[in-house]
Amino acid sequence: MGRHSLPDAPRRGGTGPRSRARRRRAALATAVVLAVAGGTVAAVDGGLLSFGSSCWDDPVRLRIAAAPTIAPALKDAADYARDHDVTSDGQCVDVRVTARDTYEFATALRSGRGGAADFEAWVPDSGVWVSRVLADDRSVPVTPAGNVASSPVGVAMIPTAAKTLGWPRKTYTWTDLAGATTTSERLRLGSGDPSRSATGLLALTQLAQTAGRTKDGDVLAAATAKALSQRASDSDGQVLNTLPRDLSGTEQGNPKRNQALILSEQAAFAYNESADSGDDLDLFYPKDGSPRLDHPFALVDEPSLTTDESRAALRFMTLLGEDAGRRILEEHGFRTDEDEVPAALVSAAGGRAPQPYEEVPERPATDKEVEEALGLWTITVQSARLTTVVDASSSMSDPVPGTSESRMDVTRAALLQALATFTPEDEIGLWKFSTELDGKRDYRVLVPTGRLGDRVAGTTQRDRLSAAFSGLKPVPHGETGLYDTTLAAYKAATASYTKGKFNAVVLLTDGVNQDPGSISRSRLVSELRELADPERPVPLIAIAACSDRISAWLRLGLPCSVPDRSRGSVFRT
Template identity: 30%
Template sequence: MAQVLEKIPVDPEKCITLDVNIGESSEEVLSQAASGSSYANLWIPDSSTRATLAMADAKTELTPISDSLAQTIAVVVTATDTPRFHHWTDALADGNAAKMGDPQQNSGAFAAFMSGIAEVSAGHSSPEKLVEGTGLRATTIGVDGEPPTSEDLLTQVEKGEIPAAIVTEAVFTRYRAEHGGESLKATAPGSSSAILDFPLYRTSTSTNSTIDDAAAQISNFMASDEGRQALSEAGLRPTGQEALEDGGALGSVTPLTQTNPEILKRTWLSYSMQSAPLNALVILDASGSMLTPVEGTDKTRMDLTVDSALAGSQLFPARDSIGLWKFSRNLALPDGCTADYQKLVPVRGMEEEVTDGKTQRELLQEAGTSISGSIGSTDPTALHDTLLAGFRELKEHYEPGAANVVIMLTDGENYDEGSISQEELISTIQAEQDSDEPVFILLIGISQDANMEALQTIASATGGEAYPALSPTDVQVIFSEGLTQVAAEKAKEATQ
């Protein structure tokens, strides 16, 4: 669209020129508009659906000047003529066969998401298939680095490095025009796709009539012969036109429209939460009972808990941030004082180099393996005070855009005569919880001795989750997968 806007001629009577910026995300544009600080007067998102989602998140409302300036669709690009998928939900669920970018940033991936949601809304595919596909994409995007661009993906398909790529017809058309790529073929599952419609919004509250004149100039150009030609050269379909004038990647397709706002809202929120970076504080029980030998092994509960937790930490990508505390009661601190908990490693990026060339991941491993040697056999458990302190710590170091979670692993219950009660703990967290910046709580009960009734009461009352871990395998599975489960549950609850 930026390429098209650059071709709009200057009206000699009005002398309006356009300064086009393509660096702002929908969230940034809407946030600025809501605060009245927007320097952009007009906004063209790739989809009215994306705009609706962004406006709901920003709690602001903009009125479109034009419902659609142009159109494009999602396509699956391969090196063969054979269609790989019958439904978009199948393509979403097969991350090995069809690669794509992040739908929060990438138009082709977003259109594929909207296509899958529309299929489920129409009863053409199952909700389970959609959840499987979107969950897969959420938990794998950005794990190996920055999400690929559509152009990168097409290059990989052409070189035979990946089987297929999901992009827009516009990107595919431009790629072939610029790079050749005649061996590449584009199809749409079921010969259908959601339509990206490029609406035009006014974001400025200024009464300056020049802004409205510029908006009219844009709309009029898109509908003109020159504008339609410019759109075609950019690989975009003029509004209402069933196919690109030169034949393009595809002919006409069946438009897919989502008719169930709840499916859209739930799916998008679930993806956003599950794909978010992790900002977590892990708190390990260092009370005397954690020295209890585990039957059939030569290790204690603490040994196996640390082993499992640290093994789980290896699964977290560089985008995540994790810190580590231990807790008991009357722990000796470096300054000579005592406390119920000790801050071993502050929350930092997993691959951040901290000291002597060591990364945060390495420091977490070193700190975790040293805990067993510092436990006293009669040390009690100050669970309530520690959990509240951890909750407040993460609130203070809240990371916008991340899943902020306190993860506590314990084999017992609160045993601290001077601590706050369970009721006080719950009421305090409830009062201090910020719905706009929520901190989730994940409690893991180690062994059959853990008071799961108490942990589940605390978790359910504070918007968290509690899981029993009766074996080392349970600990690792919950530690590595529980956060995704929490995110999915929170997304489900938020849309019910």
């Protein structure tokens, strides 16, 4: 990026391909007349028969993958660039925009497949996708260059539902809105699946943050996620299809139809602009702030791009920030300046004062908070396949400060409590480890991973696990054989991966590796990375043997303090 200065500005007086064709035909006709009159030399000297080159003789071709919501605006901007001879270093910029589902394109980048290499630039709807790609060191590299537009996330409702909640004069926090729409079947709330929709994920993150500041916030956040999961759609486009076909008709009472949606302002704008019923959606903007879809512009595999391609991409991005580009984006319902939000845009999207449509969250969510919200969603809504690996070294007999219980007592009770919350469809197994528990191996498989509802020899998997959890005891003089056990458990979990479930290895330990004959930490991390596959994800999660929060984490993905990372006791892939 640093090696490129900004490319050319638009050429003044430039015309589109059709105007250029007419201009060339007129020049040719004039030249013929002059030639007949014997004035060919004068025509050449006067430039009517130009032997110079047009910027279109050798244009820079740029292919952009864009989120479906912003792709139409970018296509209009590409047409503008062609019609007005927008150039980069004297070459016209020929931009081709393809709408690509953001989740699917991010997955293609992370796997290096799916046609990701066919594009020079990418405009997803949110930076959360760019962050996830950047966090994966095996993905096709992307280089963020800036943001081209924004759109706040709120809750859109059909008019009758909005009226019952006092729109537009009554304002709500995210928690209030979630409570109003998830505690009663009278007001059904739909959302894009947060694992595939940035709109849904940012809203869930905001909800989790807000709930976390209240009493029993963890439980409230999980309950909200569970309620949303009942009416989630794969994408924002699909969730719009869950609205009643006639917003004021009898179908609004159809239990299969949603009356409220977590939606971006731009999506509500586009829906209202195209709606035939005459009854537009109304939009609530939470008073504790609406997170933003920020639409980053990123170069795809910049080291492989030519200088011309990199500079042309930057030129097109700067065009989107100029008056013409901003006008195009605003015509499609996007914000281009948070300090001057067009009232007409907000009104068209279904917003109206005193709804706090300019309010932003106190602080933007961090990447960690977004990932925690995604983990909460995944664990809450999917059946689980967990390989539970428990430390049985002698230090697990040490007391937990402030209690009369040992670390193993607390761990055992938490596991039993968590087990009661899983369904018969969940799959769980149990390993324990210390040093040399099974010959030279530091671990022993007590209960192979299986479906809790399955029966073998007259007893269920749940019963076998309950008995095994209850029987966990520290090994006298046992040390912590952490590294070899971690690798073995991860290999087993990835080899038995089950599609459609939340697959994970959950490691409960109170200390660092104490086996001098084990593999090194660097080798362990290297082998874990080799085994990890983005298309078959198996998180490896280490939890400290801390308190009853263990059971909450196991079921809901809640945070739990962990051993000192600098001492090499925690890994995550």
